[in-house]
Structures are given as C-alpha cells and as structure tokens.
Amino acid sequence: MSRLVLLDNEAVRALSSARHPKHRKVISHLQVITTRRKRSRSTTVGVPTSVRVEAGWDRRNQAWALANRLGITDMALDQTVADVAAEIRNGLGTHISVADAHLGAVAQGVDSEVTVITNDPEDITAAAGSARATIVRI
Numbered sequence: 001m002s003r004l005v006l007l008d009n010e011a012v013r014a015l016s017s018a019r020h021p022k023h024r025k026v027i028s029h030l031q032v033i034t035t036r037r038k039r040s041r042s043t044t045v046g047v048p049t050s051v052r053v054e055a056g057w058d059r060r061n062q063a064w065a066l067a068n069r070l071g072i073t074d075m076a077l078d079q080t081v082a083d084v085a086a087e088i089r090n091g092l093g094t095h096i097s098v099a100d101a102h103l104g105a106v107a108q109g110v111d112s113e114v115t116v117i118t119n120d121p122e123d124i125t126a127a128a129g130s131a132r133a134t135i136v137r138i
Contacts, residue, residue: 002042002112005033006103010119011138012047012055015067025138029117046073048102075106088127100127107131
C-alpha cells in the first residue's frame with residue numbers, strides 16, 4: 001500500500017529556515033520518509049496548495065530553495081476537492097481554516113495511508129474525518 005505524507009502550515013514554515021524552532025523535527029520526519037522510498041515503499045510527500053499559500057511558500061523565491069529540493073508535490077484545490085473542503089468546513093465550523101479543510105479533503109480523497117505532519121492535531125484529526133490518517137505532532 002502506498003503512503004501519502006501531508007504537511008500543514010507549521011510544517012511548511014519550519015522548512016523555510018534552519019533557525020525555525022521546528023526545522024530539525026520536520027527534517028527528521030522527512031528523512032524517515034526518504035528511507036522508506038529507498039526501500040521501495042511508495043511514499044509521496046504533498047502539500048495542499050492552500051497550505052502553501054498560507055505558509056507563504058513561493059516556489060520562485062530563493063528563500064524556499066531547501067523546500068523546493070525536497071520533491072514535495074502540490075495537491076491542487078480543484079472543484080471536487082474544494083467541494084469536499086467546503087463540506088468539512090461547513091460541518092466543523094469556521095474555526096477550521098480553509099487550508100486545514102483542504103488538507104482534510106485531500107486526506108479523505110486518496111486511497112492510501114495518510115500521515116499528516118502538523119502543529120494542530122485536533123483540527124487536522126477533525127478535518128481528516130474517516131480517512132486512515134496518522135497524525136504526527138511537531
């Protein structure tokens with residue numbers, strides 16, 4: 001079975017600078033993922049595009065060179081995913097951010113095991129709903 005690893009806003013921001021207090025922790029998790037890839041376990045690291053925007057990750061900006069080299073896939077907010085994200089947000093309330101609802105919609109929409117690296121496990125657990133998601137707190 002394949003695995004999808006999703007990054008939330010804080011995990012993405014931690015990649016922006018080695019001085020970020022959670023930088024080492026996120027890098028450590030990504031190193032484990034790299035090891036799994038080498039063992040032929042199909043693992044994709046993704047970031048919902050709304051999370052990327054919320055975190056300020058502009059792939060054209062040199063400040064994000066490290067994150068750009070990590071092979072993290074953009075998970076688009078297309079019509080289908082947007083409908084699920086809106087349903088999540090409508091069901092849970094507006095305290096769930098658009099980015100967290102997008103992350104939950106991505107988690108619910110894939111047929112694979114999901115791991116989410118997050119600073120906000122309560123909201124992500126709620127947004128992921130019935131998805132088989134492992135929540136890793138940073």
